[in-house]
Amino acid sequence: MNDRRRETLTYLTGFMLALALTLAAFAAVHWPVASAGTTLAIILGLGLVQVVVQFRCFLHISLARSSRDDLLLVLFSTLIVTLMVSGTLVILFNLRERMM
Amino acid sequence: MQTAYSPIWPAVLGRFTWHDLPFVRAWENPNASEIIGAGAASLVIIGFVITVALLTRYRRWGTLVEWVTSLDHKKIGIMYVAIALVMLSRAVVEAVLMRMQQAAAIGDPGFLSSDHFSQLFSTHGSIMVFFMAMPFLTGVINYVMPLQIGARDMAFPWANSVALSLTGGGAILMMVSLVVGRFSTGGWSGYPPYTGLAFSPDVGPDYWIWAVTLGSIGSTLGGINIACTIFKLRAPGMTYMRMPMFCWTSLCTSILMIFAMPPLTVATALLALDRYLGFHFFTNDLGGNMMNYANLFWLFGHPEVYILILPAFGIYSEVVSTFSSKELYGYVSLVLATMAIAVLSFTVWVHHFFTMGQSANINTVFGIATMTIGVPTGVKIYDWIWTMFRGEVRFSVPMLYSLAFMVTFVIGGFTGIILAIPPLDYVFHNTLFLVAHFHNMLIPGLLYGLLAGYTYWFPKAFGVRLNERWGRIAFACWVIGFYLAFMPLYVLGASGMARRTSEIFEPDFRPWLYVAGAGALVILCALASLVVQLVVSIRERDANRVFAGDPWDGRSLEWSTSSPPPEYNFAVIPHVDGRDPFYDGKRDNGHYRRHAHYDAISVPRNSVTSLSIGVAGLGAAFGLVWHMWWLAIIAVLGIVAALILRSFVRDTHRTIPAAEVAETEHRWHDALNAATPIGRDVEFTPRNQGLAETAA
Amino acid sequence: MSEPSLQHAGINMGGTENRPDANAESGIFGFWIFLMSDAVIFALLFAIYGTALAATAGGPTPAREFKLDSALAETLLLLTSSLTIGLTVLAMKYDETRRAVLAWMGLTFVLGIAFLALEGHDLATMFADGAYPTRSAFLSAFFALVPLHGIHVLAGCVWMLVMAAQIGAYGFDARVRINVLRLSLFWHFLDVIWIAILSVVYLQAHLP
Amino acid sequence: MLALAILNGCAALDHGILNAQGPVASHERHLLLLVSGILLFVWVPVVILVPLIAWHYRRSNTNDAYRPKWAFSWTLEGFIWIPPIGIVVLLAILLWPATQRDDPYTRRAGQGEPVRVQAIALNWKWVFIYPGEGVATVNQLAVPAGRPIHVSLTSGTVMQSLLLPQLAGQVYAMAGMRTRMNFAVDRPGIFRGENTQFSGEKFAQQKFPVISMTGPAYAAWLARARGTGRPLDQRAWAALSRQNTTGPQTFSAVPPKFFDHVIAATGGASHPHAGHRSAMRKAS
């Protein structure tokens, strides 16, 4: 298989997967099977998987040596973003609870 | 007031009126406060006119243009530091005014109006953080780091220049606020709803928002550039674990910049949306919530203080090792500690609002996380102590700053830990105890470090050593002044005196306020000594030249070039095989090698587009502050145009022909041959030409 | 270095040369860092949106304002454009003909503009319904987050025009290549952000 | 001169936490002294070692070994990392229960029936409402010594912070929200209370006395307050809401739920329609 076909296939796979995941998320909301909380968890989970798919297939972040720097950067950013977002949510919801 | 019948002026001048000129205000209401304001404005204008006159008189416009359009990391670094020193002078004078006011205003209104006093602490804090400390450390990193890793320039020379010009634009906007209108009174943290439209409808907070935004965009760009340079442009053989400590701290600082500046940008942008378009993020009504602002600001603010301190830690590492003639003790520990501080600094921001009302559990977690930072910080201090151990310590000015730092910084760490304990913070928060804590970190920690770096690398940048005697005088004044000015604040804070107070009603505070005032005057002397030192050093420059490049028997690669280094830094990119490549290299007699053949070298050409982005940024900011929409729109379009234009430029580099490189290198090698190697005992004398004795 | 070609699709600058260009590498890596910094901005806006969800101040609510059908259409447009920008890069890497590259990029551009048109229509509908940003903290948060993504998409579209002009003027020189690569990263990144917007803003508004 | 300064300085400290006058503050002072004692182990070694080593290994002292390549020792690494970690663990063990205990929301100090006070921060004054007693004061807080005082705080303006340096820590007061603070006073006396969060022009003057009285004196004070015949009505509130300073005032009556009303009027969640009106105003 030549390089071009392989790379095209990577993009196409990414596209199909992303499409499937998106439609699944819509379906989860449109034909609800679970409670609001569970559905939220499902769509956030699907979104997360899709982000990983896109990073892998479109942005070419992988475990290969050659993109190790990028991977580390993305992982570190994920750590910081998680800290900031979860911290913000925990603190502000706690404040709301204690003040409103 | 504006004339109602002519709609043209408001369209052109926005909300500007005559009363926005301090001269008019001082004329109409000539009290001490207004006259000081008008005086400051005149100083800005006179300074500007004199600069223009001198440039014209000595026909130096060409030189100026050459500098401000340069993409050379060394020139950019020097310009950053120049901005920092100018802003330092202004902010110190403001600090002294505040101290004088508090000493005078005990049971008395004092000589400054309350409003003026509030502008002073707001400008002082904002300038010191965003336009003194940040440019200073960015400048030092810019100058030194590429030389230390054996690179020819930063990864993105053009973006580097854009970052400089944006920072410069922000600094100029701060100066403009002295002459036109007024500054914010909301402090350096700019908490809404006070800074919102409902409570501060004037231009003040807008000046703050846009000055800080320009600065923070510049810093984000700078951070990306520094990180990428260190990741990708190290000389062959320079593995991560062989990088000089200063590069490690630069790397960690740049990573902090990349991730900590965005929260600030978000905070100021949302505040701007509230103020300009009537959004409701932080207003009292319609669901707005200022707690979001506090959270965002400190998501930035806490990492920021480590952005400030880490490069200083790097400088101390270089200085202590060089002036103890010894390898840095515990390199691996230092690297780990630096990384630990960088990561931990994202986990503690809540300690700035322990008193906002969140649960005890949250406060506990963040309190403990905060104290944890003490461990890696302590590791650093001990490592410097053990670096001196079994060394040969020379008490040069940078070393003196380092010693004073170690002893004094620990006091600030001590009080930091006290503040990290929530029940104690409930008592000390927002009092002068806090003010004393952070100045105790910022002056002996950050400022001493930067001054040490300034003294240490000045001969590298200009080929001339700074005057030693005035350096020592300045040092003594900084240290004495610091203790006098800030130790009393711990006492006052423990007595419950709130920060940001322009008037004092408790006569028992008097003696401490007097001592603090005296300390501020000593600090003013320190600043003056620095100016004198610079003037004297320029005067006697011929006696103190160190063209050969290595005045302190240095260890890392920046000392292996001439002083000042050639535009291309290294004629031949060095190979690195250890942690102190130059120190070891010159002892093995391998370093000063004249090559038979030199290659042509490509360096970035000057660029006008980067400068124009800064100018347009300043214009946009000014237009937004004064609601001169036409100006803001034109300026923003100008920025877009400059970006697009630049992407079309193809001839971005210039080649220095091999012959010219060879000539430069031969001139330097001739000087090296002519210089006498000196021992360390005479390094402060004119005999020091920058060649170190390496025998024994 | 087993698979240098996958490193960043098309990072090899020469047609046959297998060594990744050092300049390109730092150029791309720097852009990655920029994207991560931008990601923090979006992440914080998401967090703020989360804290402001309930702060509707008696005004329009998420469930009332957000339409799933147009969100789906917008998602499909953006997702497809992610594929086409990828094919643009592959065309640049293997064909090196202006026609192929410009065709794929043109398609991406059209998809981007269609997305913007749809989003603009959505926002206009919200305005007409009394859901404007000054109405409540919730709407403020929405109008800071989603239009910011839209502005990014717009910037991407302008960037494509600029790149088209440069391809016309300079062909595929090193700077054009590196900028097309950056553009593709940017575009994929916007798709990732959109997935988050879709989940957090639109789908969350219609939970059972 | 110096002696005088130090003497006077002690006078300054009398106004702060070191002269604690209530159980909360006493606990905080105790914690402060304890922590400071522990931190001496951090401070003293550095202050001794730095000058000592720098001077001993000065260049001109040739008596001692010069080992330019010595740069690592496992033993020293142990000393560098482990004791500080130990100290932090120790402090953490202290911090946890102390933070729980002094949580301004839950801390119950003092004895007897709690006195409920509602504090409203205005520019530049404090309004205190005694919902149980139906009276209110401005710029003075009268409390019975020994009894627990439970304060609810909000702000009618920008964010402010209520600090009672000798009695308790501080907590913020924000418009549309309600924070809480508990404290008690050991004995009768007059203590300072202040806003520490910058709030504009007359911020420096926003201080007030906390007047602690014996039980009977407090009862008498309440009776006097009720007898002043000056209710906190619309007009009085409008005057207070103006940006100015004022001396101490007393009000004999307060409309019911006044505090909740203020919270709602400044954007509190309990009153969604309050916001709606200003939106209409803005839109038109």
Ligand code: HEO
């Ligand atoms: C360069 C600047 C700088 C630095 C380095 C620090 C370092 C620290 N700070 Fe400070 N800070 C700085 C600048 C500020 N701080 C602030 C506010 C602030 C507050 C909030 C107070 C409040 O608002 O009520 C807390 C809790 C701390 C804690 C700490 C701690 C624990 C450290 C630690 O990193 C110190 C670590 C050092 C130590 C501990 C000494 C050496 C260690 C040894 C010798 C080892 C052994 C130590 C132990 C075992 C503990 N700081 C503010 C307020 C802003 C405002 O409100 O306007 C500023 C500007």
Ligand code: HEM
């Ligand atoms: C050089 C001697 C200095 C003196 C005499 C000095 C003095 C002061 C004074 C009097 C205040 C106001 C205190 C108050 O709120 O009551 C202040 C605030 C502040 N200073 Fe300094 N300062 C100095 C240096 C620095 C440096 C080097 C920095 C930072 C790098 C700095 C950063 C700040 C900040 C952030 C504030 C808080 C501003 C605010 O309240 O918003 N200062 N300083």
Ligand SMILES: [Cu+2]
């Ligand atoms: Cu902090």
